[in-house]
Amino acid sequence: MHRFETIRQLESSARTYASSFEAVFESGAGALLRDQSGREIIDCLSCAGALPLGHNHPEVNDAIRRFFQSGHVQQALDLSTPAKFEFVKTLFETLPDDWARRAKIQFCSPSGSDAVEAAMKLTRFATGRQTIVAFSGAYHGMTRGALAAMGNLGVKSGLGLGAGDVHFAPYPYRFRCPFGTDGTETDALSIQYLRNLLADPESGVSKPAAVVVEVVQGEGGCIPVSDAWLRALRQLTRAHEIALIIDEVQTGFGRTGSMFAFERAGIRPDVLVLSKAIGGGFPLAVVVYDEVLDVWPRGKHAGTFRGNQIAMVAGKATIEILRRDRLDAHAAQMGALLVDGLREIARAHPEFGDVRGRGLMVGVEIVDPSSDGAPQDGELARAIKLEAFRNGLLVETGGRHGAVLRLLPPLIVNRADISAILERLDASIAQAKRGRGPRGGANHRSDERDGEAARPVAQGRSALPQAEPVKREAERRRGLLKPAFLLLWLGETALDFGSALMSFALAAWIFQKTGSAERFSFAVLSAAIPALLLTPVAGALADRFDRRWVIAGCDVAMAIMIGALAWLLFRGALAPGHLYFFNATSAAIGCIRMPAYRAAVTAIVPRERLTQASGFTGTSQALLRIAAPLIAGYVLADYGLKGIVGLDMLMIAAGSAAIFAALLRAAHAIRGVVGAVDASLIEGVSASFAAAVRYFKSVPMFQGLAAYNMLQESLLLLSSVMLTPLVLSTHSSSTLGLILTYGALGGLAGSLLLLVLRIEARLMSLALFADAVLAMLIALVGFSRSPAAWCAFVFLAYFASSASSACTSALWARKTPREMRGSIFALNTSMNLAAMSIVVLVGGVLCQRLFEPALADGGAWAPTVGAWLGTGKGRGIGLLLVLCGAAGCVASLLALTCTRLRHLDALVPDQTHDDARDLLRNGVAVT
Structure with missing residues (x-):
């Protein structure tokens, strides 16, 4: 030593x-x-x-070695050199395209501190204003100007550094909310604080030149902000014509799971500060900014060592390797593994009060769980x-x-x-x-x-x-069945029961009245097309408005529709056209309600219990599918369609009351980002759609999953829709009810299996395998003509469908950012509805006008296809199901051969790091 x-x-x-x-x-x-x-x-x-x-990367070392051997200058002030040209070109190719086209770059002395000072100097000169707004807990460097924007008083003590023209706002630190709340409303309160500060003429703060922020506070404790908060901050600064400086000295170049941390929120800063990783381990710092700010005169910011050629060579090589090897995505995957492992350690050590971060920038807050309030334990x-x-x-x-x-x-x-x-x-x-x-x-x-x-x-x-991590850990062990979830589950079960009765009764009524598979498919389309048009609005409502009122409003509207249907029915004026309108309106209501409801469920159910929650929901739905056909048949026989409508109205009243009570119990978790932004509904729809598209672009594997789901959902819907005319073409409605009951029993068995097994890993592989089995069973249903065979195959098909649906639902909920779930679910639903509409329309027309006539007794295909499939009523529909099954089976087997898609649940990190904490504070425990 x-x-x-x-x-x-x-x-x-x-x-x-x-x-x-x-x-x-x-x-x-x-x-x-x-x-x-x-x-x-x-x-x-x-x-x-x-x-x-890491240390001594061979490709970076080789690039430096070649540079030394080239005889190029090693220091060049800010003169133009080949190394500088190549570095700037590579950097601008890495920036978001739309921003790079209007960006300028300033080389600074080789430290992040100097770059932060340059950024503040730039915005002050460009705006003519002096005030800077920074955040508590911030770290921007150790030079005088950077220290002024630091929230840590200990470092500044004794240096004679007052606040000066820097004012501090509370950083959205959810674990220890600066506003004294439980953390669920920290984001909205932080934005509201800034909004009031900037709008109040007597706040004591003059209009700022800039707001400077870290997307993840590094030295401040690895505290990330949410995407919604960052978008709201961007909107606020733009509304007040204040420059937004994002300090990515430590977060830049893949550290947080995206090339730049701000990209995940889909925003663009006015000024971006970069250092550390940009030089590949050698000293280099730059400021990249919007060209509209490029008004400072020659020599306004300079430094001897701003032209470190070695750092530019190493930086270029480093950036190219980061891009080539997709190390940003790799950091997201490894970071998710690290966070999950740390949370496992926290189960045995309550001193791990909070595990947080983004990508491979992770923090563990150490607390004293034996003291009141679990204070920090440095x-x-x-x-x-x-x-x-x-x-x-x-x-x-x-x-x-x-x-x-x-x-x-x-x-x-x-x-x-x-x-x-x-x-x-x-x-x-x-x-x-x-x-x-x-x-x-x-x-x-x-x-x-x-x-x-x-x-x-x-x-x-x-x-x-x-x-209070100890209290949270104790609550985490209490189980899933908290009042909020129970009320939500029971209320939705009541609504589903009424809907199941109506679906069975109306489907039988329409086909028996028209006798046409094509007209029957039009009834499905009448529901799909309005839903397709309104689903984008649903995502905005789910994410940007109070979800309680969205859900309650939809339930009231549905009650009104059922009332109108009852009025027509009791007057004896009900016709198929009325039911098409009823289908269209109820589907529109449902598509607005569903994203809000799904986002609400994922907000009050902990991440690690989402598969179980899907199992509970699947169990109740399966039980309803068992009971509904039998009950509907009995009620139809004795009381007619009037009895069904009356029961549905009763279920809507009871279910809506229970659901709204659940939403009141978990109000903070379910609200979404209400209050965080000011925007019209049209702007909200645009922002919602754009955010979901950005998410899919940032996670390519989910693009593949969405496309696969779209195909499978379309084929499954077409098969489900055509099962009713397939059976009713040769058998009675009671036979259809029996077959659907067997299917419901299969769905129940699949859901119960998931509840017992509590599968948390390899969900994607299980879903793909279940889909392949499901597709083969659909083909067998098409081949069969016997009610006994239909009962067996439909039982197994519903079993496989239940398992696949629960796994994929849990994956979507676990892997999508909480504040964007409504938008993502809505976009996904829109794509599925578009594909389903086309498939159902084409399928109905093919059955009615080609397959059924061709496979009728004596039809054109009777000697060929009819020889192995059979001829007569319903055989054309059977052929359609065989084709659907074959296509679905091929798609599933191809997906199973794709390694990245098969391992999606391991490769895509969970995006619900804050859910467990928020849920516990709103009456739902994590076990």
Whole structure:
């Protein structure tokens, strides 16, 4: 340790990382460091995020070696050079296309601090205003101007730095809400605070030149903002003509799971600050900004070392590797594994109060669960860090009181690396807890600062309401059946029961009145087309308005429609045309209601219980499918269609009351982002559609899943629709009821199996296999003519369909961002409805005008196709089902051969990191 001691004696007392990690690091490769003793250490710091490819990446080293051998200049101020040209070209190709076309770049002195200062100087000069709005907990660097925008008072103490022209707003820190709430309304309150600050002429804050924000506060504790909050901030700054500066010094270039952290929200900043990873491990910092701000004069911002050619060469090579190897997507996948593993550790160690982050920028807030309010425990966090280093793991602390373990491994880590990180961290917390003895003060300040953002903001307990992880963990074990979910489940079951009665009765009534498969398919189309047109509006309503009132309004409208149908029926004036109109209107109501309802369910059901919740819902629906045909047949026989309508009205009244009671119990979780933005409904629809499209573009595998689902749903709907005329063409409605009852029993069996097995892994593989089986069974239904065979095949088909539906529903709920679910569900439904409408229309016309006549007794196809399929009534419909089954089977088998789609649930990270916390605070437990 001679060299270490010599360095320690000679180096300033302001040193940071060297004061914690007593070693001389001699070499590194990838995610591994080696000290002078030869000990290997996993690097979960990556030089504060400056090494996205880890240490000594061979391609980067080769690029640097070739540059040295070329004889090109190594320092060039801001002169034009080949290296600079290639770097700028590569960077602008990496920026979002629409923004790159109007962007300018400023090279700064080689640190993020200087780039932040340049960004603030730029916006002040361009706007003629001086005020800057920053956020509590922010870290923007260590130079004077950057320090002024830092929320950490400890670092600024003794330097004579007042607030000056920088004003601070509360950062949306949900785990410890700055507004004293439980965290569910933090985003909306934060935006409202800013809105009032900017609009109030007596706020004491002059109109700002810029708002500067980190999408994920790094040194502040790895605290991410939501996409909805960032979009609302962008809209607010644009409305007030204030420049938005996004500091991506640490988050840029794949760290958070997208190339730039702001991209996930679909916004564009006015100014983007980049450093660290942009130089591939060498010092480089730039500001990229909208060309409208490019008004400062020559020499307004300069620096000797802004032309580091070595950094430009390394940066170009690094960016190209990041893009080529899709390391942003890889970071999202590995980050999801890391977060899931840390949450497993938290089950045994309640000191892990909150696990959060984005991509491979992850934080674990260490708390003292034995104290009231679970305050931060910086002392234990430091002890864990030191034990981790002894165990061969390099992590750092940050955040308030230095109580957050920060993990920023290189983006090249693999599953084995993640497992090793988790194992060493698990051992380290156990060792730290054993070694500390009786607890000291949970907010004890350590003697030496553990990194630039680790000094406490103030001594003693925070005055803000604190989270309660121990209480949450206890509630997590209580089970799924909380009052909110029970009421929602029972209420929806009542509505489904009434709908099932009406569906059976009206389907039988229409076909018996018309006797035409084509006219029967028109009844389905009359429902599909209005739903297709209105579904985009539904997504905006679900995400941007109070979901309680959306659902309640739809239930009232449906009650009015049933009342109108009853009035026509009792007057004896009901005709097929009326039912087409009823189908169209009720479908429009349902399509508006469904995204809001689905988003509400996923908001009050914890992520890890979504498959079980699907099982509960599937069980109730299966029971209804068993009972509804039998009950409908009995009621139709004794009381006619009037009895069915009366029962449906009763179910609507009871179900709506139960559902609204459930929504009131979980109001905060279900509301969506109401209050966060000001926008018209048309703007909301556009934003909703655009956000969903951006999500699908950012997750290519979900594009494939959506296309696959669209095909399978269309074929399944056509098969389901044509089952009724297939049976009724040769048998009675009682036979149809019996077959549907067997199908419902199969669906119940599939749902119960999921409830018992509680499958959480390989959901996509299971869904694809179930779809293949389902398709083969549909073909067998088409081949068959016997009611007994139909009962058997339909039973098995519903069994497979139930399993597939539950798995895919859970995947959509787990993998989509919570604040965008309504929009995504609506877009997905729109695509499915468009495909279904075409398929059902074509299928109905083919049956009526081609298949049925061709396979009639003596028809054109009777000697050929009829020889193995049979001839007579219903055989054309049977042929259609055979073709549907064959197409579905081929699609499923092809999907099973696609490795990435088959492993989608492992490759696409969960997007519900905050759900469990929010749900517990609204009456639903996580177990």
